[in-house]
Structures are given as structure tokens and as C-alpha cells.
Amino acid sequence: MKKLYLITVVTLMILMMACTPNGPDTDNFDQAARVADDVQTTNLMPWVEQLASARLNDTPVDNEGFSSKDLFPSDHLTRNAAVGIISQGFKSMGYQPDTIVLTKNGQTTYNVVVEWPGTTRPEEVVLVGSHLDGFYAAADDNGSAIAAMLETARAVRNHNFARTIRFVSFDLEEFGAIGSTRYVEAGYADDVYMAIVMDMIGYATDEPDSQDDVMGVKLPDTGDFLLVVGNNDSAEMTEEMIALGNSSGKANLVGLIAPGDGSYFLASAFMRSDHGLLWYQGIPALLLTDTGNFRNKNYHKATDLPETLNPDFLAANTKALAAAVALFAEVL
């Protein structure tokens, strides 16, 4: 009896020592949410449609070394038209886009970059990224994210921030995050303080059982949410973005934190985009995604068309993005 008592006491002690983490800091949420109010949601789908239309007439990327197969139609990957549209879009907002050209092993990448300089700590950069290459019309993957990035870039120009906001369209993500890898390896990310990377943020449905789990990780059954993925380094960012996005009613966000740097085998599905190398480098970064092929049956298919997207979902996600960027860049 005495033994049972001891075991019970010790077990209770362990449970009492258990950690229930506190919620995120909500300071500056109101100011950040106000930046989201400057997002013009009617601008979004026209960007998606323009990009999709241009891709269908674009010349595919040389796919030598990347043989085409199911869900990886490498002979239908385009980027040239997207580089032009994105650059022109930034110019029309008053930015001066820089196209970083990096060549290695005979393959050239074109990353399109603009900055909105910070006022008090400009050396600290908040990177907002999305890949510009895509298969077929690529409305969700990744026209939706490009549209959100462009509209956020326009909205932030009405405000001043402590940190610099850098918008980067990465090339050749579909061939293995080549553009972002070269960008990081060439030292362009050395001043990045934190990052938000988007990959497919426009597809949602309210049908039950429309959302698959991701490699054993249970997610809500209905695919009507945006998944915000962080790792140990970006756990605090994840908490803040979820609290900000959901509390302001701007979006339906689900937050997920992968263990460690996110590279463990059973969580590796969450590294599948341009944030991967940032995680490896220890740079706090979030991935925003509708979970791609775990929800969208048009993933990497000719049917990934603008009409399959949910404009309200894309609009809500863009507002959540703008608010998060404002929070992390410290809107003044």
C-alpha cells in the first residue's frame, strides 16, 4: 500500500511539473490587422488568371535530367512569362525589381526580388517568398501565392515598418527548390531575420473528408483551412500568426510545428518548398499552404485552373499574410 502511495505521489509530481505553454504575445495585433485592411481582394484573381493564361502560351523549361512522370510533368514547367508579369507588376506599384540570375551546371535561375525598406532596423529583413515556376496553368501552384505576394507588396507601401520587407519570387522550386537554394547559398539570405514562404494557398472546399492527413499527422477532415507550418526555430512565429489570423477573423488558419529543424523523416513532407533551406540554415521561417496534393486533386495537373480556386479563401489568406508581415516587420 505504501508503495502504491509512493508511485502515485511521484506520478502526480511529474504531472504537476508538466508544461502547458503560454499563448503568444498579442501586442501590436491591432496595428498589424490594420495593414490587412489595405488589401484589395479584387486584385487577386486577375493576377491568377493573367499568370495562368500566360503560362499556357509560354515555352517550357528545359527539363533535361528531370524526366516527366505522374504528378511531376516536368515537360510542362514554365517560368519565363511569370518572371515578366511579376517584374512588371512590381514596377507598376513603384518598386524597382531586381532579377537575380544564378547559373550552375548549365542551368540558370531567375529570382525576382523587391524590397520595402525598414525605417529603424532596415538591416533586419522579413522575407516573403513564393515560387514563380509552375506546371500547366498552375493556378493554385503557385499563381495563388504569387497573387497574394503581389497584393501584399502593394498594401504595405501605405505603411512604414521597423524592418525591411523583401518579396522574392523563387525560380525552379518544382525541380527541387533550386532557385531558393541558390539564393541562400549565394549569401542573399544572410540578412534574413525571418521568412514567410507560400506554396499553394488558393484551394479550399467545405466538403467533409476532403482533407487527407500528412504522413500520419492528423489534420482537420474538411479542407477549408490554411496550414501554417513552423519548426522549432519558428515556433513563436507560428503561434503569433495563428493567434493573429484567427482572432481577427481574417482567415481560418491551422498551425503546425514540426519537431527540431523540421528535417526528421516523418515530418519531412512539411519541408517541401522554398523554406526548406532556410530551416536548415536556422532562419525562422513559416510555410503557408493549402497542403497541395493532400487536398487539391488538381495538383500538378492540367486541371489546376483559376476556376477551381476559392476566391474568398485566397482573399482571407492574403489578408492574414499581410497582417502577419506587418506584425513581423513591426508596423510603425
Added chain:
Amino acid sequence: MIRKILFFLFIATISLQARSEIQWTPVLQQTAMYYASDRVTADGIGPATGVNITWNENFIGQIDIGVLWGNGNSVPMRFALGYQKSGKWNPAVYGTFGLLFGQRTEVLSEDGRRPAIPVWNAGLRIAPLRFESAFGVASAFEIGYGIGPDNGTNLELTILSVGLTL
């Protein structure tokens, strides 16, 4: 964390030694586990160590702690009480309670809060291939099933467990 665990094992060991009719057996084992709930996913395979306790011939208990590799370093601490058949082949059935520490994939609440540490689970474990001799105990392919908070499901497979009677 390690200090808490060692302290617990120390206390458990001291308390058991006080009763002479109790036989205790240190065990080493290889365990695979998959725990998934709406908030937490932890899984992997790895080694564990603990103490197997037998009293009145048929009543058994086990406390063990391990490390699971596969999705970071998860640390399951398991408590089990059960009943075994007498004889050299002595299959057993346990009621189990587990605490899961360490790394895991987390889903946040709507207001951005992370799930608590540890996560508990409770369930049953059966050990159909369990054998005992004067030297100790060996058991293979123990299968466990449990439930936890937030629609949690716990699946365990103790691939091999070996203990030497002291």
C-alpha cells in the same frame, strides 16, 4: 527532465525493494510507437529500459522509459499493471498508462497555444509470446492500444523485451 526520470525510477526501485515477496527484473526492450491525436503526433522506434515487477506469482507490473527516433526524439514513460499465466510460457495482459515527453509534431489551438507536455494515454497491452525461466523473462511482439486526449490513439509494439532476474 532526465533528473526527474531518474528520481522517479530511484523512488520506485527503493519502494519495491522493501517488500521481499516481490520479484523485480530490470528489462531492456526495443519499442515502436505511434501516437496521433488532433494536437500531437509522436512516433518512432527505439530502445527502452525499465523494471518488471512480479508478486504473488500472477500479478505483474512494469515501468519503463525509452527513446523513439523517427520524428525527433520522443520519450515515452510507460506504467503497466497486469496479470500473467503461470508457467514457462506466461502470456500476460496489462492495463497501461503512458506519458509522452520529448519532441513531437504539434497542431496549435485556434488561439495559437501549443499542446501540453507530456501527453497522457491509457489502454491495454497484451504479451502473447512471453516466457519466463529462473534467469529472467523474455517477451516478443507485445501489442498495445490506448487512447489519449483530443481523440488520441496510441499504438505500441514492443518488438523484444528481455530481463534478467536479480
